[in-house]
Amino acid sequence: MNESELTDLLERAGEQTPVGPPPLEALHAGARRRRRRRTAAVSSAAAAAVLIAAGGTALLVAPGTNPKIPAASTPPSALPAEMRLVGLGHVGVTVPKEWGTGQVRCMTPQQDTVLVGPRPAHFCATSRPAGVESVELGAGDPGPHYRFGFRPDVRFELDGVRAERQRTSCAAGGFGGGDVCSGMVYFPTLKIWFRAESSTNAGEVDRILERIRVVPDRVGVPEHEQLLPNGSDVTGQRYADLITSLGLRPVIITAKSPNYPAGELLRVSPVPGTMVTPGTKITLTVTARR
Numbered sequence: 001m002n003e004s005e006l007t008d009l010l011e012r013a014g015e016q017t018p019v020g021p022p023p024l025e026a027l028h029a030g031a032r033r034r035r036r037r038r039t040a041a042v043s044s045a046a047a048a049a050v051l052i053a054a055g056g057t058a059l060l061v062a063p064g065t066n067p068k069i070p071a072a073s074t075p076p077s078a079l080p081a082e083m084r085l086v087g088l089g090h091v092g093v094t095v096p097k098e099w100g101t102g103q104v105r106c107m108t109p110q111q112d113t114v115l116v117g118p119r120p121a122h123f124c125a126t127s128r129p130a131g132v133e134s135v136e137l138g139a140g141d142p143g144p145h146y147r148f149g150f151r152p153d154v155r156f157e158l159d160g161v162r163a164e165r166q167r168t169s170c171a172a173g174g175f176g177g178g179d180v181c182s183g184m185v186y187f188p189t190l191k192i193w194f195r196a197e198s199s200t201n202a203g204e205v206d207r208i209l210e211r212i213r214v215v216p217d218r219v220g221v222p223e224h225e226q227l228l229p230n231g232s233d234v235t236g237q238r239y240a241d242l243i244t245s246l247g248l249r250p251v252i253i254t255a256k257s258p259n260y261p262a263g264e265l266l267r268v269s270p271v272p273g274t275m276v277t278p279g280t281k282i283t284l285t286v287t288a289r290r
Contacts, residue, residue: 085213086114086273088137088192088220089246091161094211095135101271109134109197116273117223127177128199135208136195137273139223142186150184150193159214163187168202168209181205185212218275219246221268221282234265236286247278254288262289 079085084099085092095114103113106124115136142150152164168183181202186193194212198204222242224234240250257266267285270276 085215085218085275086116086135086137086220087194087215087218087275088116088139088222088273089190090214090216090219091187091190091192091194092213092215092218092220092275093135093137093194093208094213095208099133101273114273116271128173128180128197130178131200133198133200133204133208134196136197137220137223138193138195140191142184142193142195150186152186158187158212161187161214162189165209168205170202173199183209185209215275217277219248219278221248221270221272221274221276222246223272224265224268235263236265236284237263239265239268239284243282243284248276249279249281251281251283253283253285255285257287258290260287262287 079094082097083094084097085094087093096112099112099114101114101116103109103111104115106126108126108128109115109132110126110129112133115134117138150164151166153167154165156163156165164186166184166186168181170179170181172178173180178199180197180199181204182195182197183202183205184193184195194209196205196208198208222239224239236252240252243250255266257264260266264287265284266287269283269285276282
């Protein structure tokens with residue numbers, strides 16, 4: 001069959017095919033349904049961008065974000081047996097009991113761990129292994145911290161306490177390691193922040209931050225770094241004053257240490273980040289006089 005014969009065949013087939021009027025009413029009805037769906041979706045998104053209610057906590061959410069929101073708090077007595085509570089002030093986060101504290105090499109976590117106080121810069125080539133989770137607790141304003149900038153995407157309230165959330169993001173870990181995901185929650189009135197990191201995936205970061213809770217009947221043993229103006233040493237007495245201001249009872253013991261001046265803080269027990277009841281004794285080991 002040549003091109004001319006094919007054209008004639010198509011024209012005859014078209015003449016024999018009945019064609020009715022266009023289904024205008026059906027087209028208009030479909031368009032109306034689509035407009036209603038778009039309007040409902042836009043209205044729902046706008047409402048979600050203003051207010052979300054979860055667990056009795058009002059959450060103010062910034063437009064265009066999709067964060068995980070920390071759940072409402074539960075009393076420490078209700079914690080699962082395999083979890084423990086760590087924190088600063090009256091805010092804590094639950095982590096598995098098997099997690100260590102300060103499990104780092106060159107300030108990089110090498111296994112699941114809790115870190116208390118900001119990590120200083122450390123220039124050695126160590127990558128973070130795959131599948132390692134960590135949560136870092138700190139006091140003070142995280143904005144000017146040299147390790148990361150804090151840019152809140154969400155503002156909300158957790159048990160009546162104002163909080164801000166920076167959405168989880170992932171980036172190359174460096175030194176030949178895989179991607180590391182991180183997210184952060186900051187309590188501006190308390191000057192306390194929690195930063196979670198994972199070399200598994202972003203979901204692990206969100207799950208850690210969802211476990212943040214306010215615990216009025218517990219107080220975290222404070223970190224030392226907040227007493228370090230201009231890199232000066234931390235004296236046992238200054239730390240004891242901080243302990244006392246938090247409703248804890250300092251007990252000072254001494255130990256010989258020729259490399260440090262007398263009265264300098266050497267160790268704290270329980271370790272910073274441990275959440276205890278008010279009135280708990282905190283043992284401070286300071287250097288003895290020569």
